[in-house]
Amino acid sequence: MGCFASGPHRHRGMHAVAVGAFAIAALSGCVSLPPAPAPSAESTPLDALVGLAAERLxxxxxxxxxxxxxxxxxxxxxxxxxxLAGVRALAGQHDVAPEFAELVFIDQIQATESIQYARFAEWKLSPTEAPVERPKLTDVRADIDRITEAMIAELSGNRHALTSPDCTTVRDRALRSTVQNLELSDLYERALTRATQSYCVNAETP
Structure with a gap:
């Protein structure tokens, strides 16, 4: 079963921000943890935020x-x-507009659900690929909550980039960099694109 990118080197070069969630995925025999890649020459202020979005996925x-x-x-x-109630509360604590934070996380949740549905479809078609061991859902959710809080902090710390006229360009560069560094599969690339689609809704018009 391919979790991220396909091919014999699908897990080479995954970013360090994904360690927590990738460890959870490893419980179902999904991934291994290689060394982090060198920083991209096209680094952007939104790299950490998009990386956390990928980790949450x-x-x-x-x-x-x-x-x-x-x-x-x-x-x-x-x-x-x-x-979403927790997101709104955290947004208020970090001086982020609760409506904006909620919109971002609605996209994130729906993108994450799409991956779960894809896995269920795979396992129904190929039962031998289904996980033998199950992590505790409470443990998975505790890690999700940790990532959510880190994402809210990144939304707060990157107000300028998220509201600037070139927000879309910066977000798309961060998206491409994350896809490349993590060697994401088509499924994960599409999910990450969905998860980040509302980042620039408050950007100024050039």
């Missing part, structure tokens, strides 16, 4: 493994509302 591996063949659903409205 990777939590879908552990979440899917924990929910597989249980009564737990991929889409959990109660959990979503709990997360």
């Amino acid at each position: 990777a939590s879908a591996e552990g979440a899917a493994a924990a929910k597989w063949q249980t009564e737990a659903r991929v889409d959990d409205p109660a959990r979503t509302q709990e997360v």
Whole structure:
């Protein structure tokens, strides 16, 4: 089963920010942890934020493994509302507009769910690829909460980049760099694009 990029070197060059979620994914036999790559020559102020978004997406591996063949659903409205309430509270503490933070995390949650659905489809079609061991969903969610708080801090620390006229250009560069450094699969690239689509909604018009 391919979690990130396909091919014999699919896990080479993953970024250090993904360590926490990648460790969770490893519980389902998904990934290994190689050395972090050298910094990109095209580094941007949004690299850390996009990297955290990718790390949060990777939590879908552990979440899917924990929910597989249980009564737990991929889409959990109660959990979503709990997360969004926490996002709004954290945004207020970090001087980030709660409405903006909520919009960002709605995209992030939906992108993460898309990966879980993809894994469920894979495992139904190829049962031998399904996880043998399941992480505890509470542990997965605790790691997700940690990443969420770090993302809110990055939203706060990068107000200028997120509201500048060149926000879209900067975000797209960070997206390309993250995809390249982590050697993300097509699924993860598309999910990360979805997760970051609202970053520049408050950007000034050039």
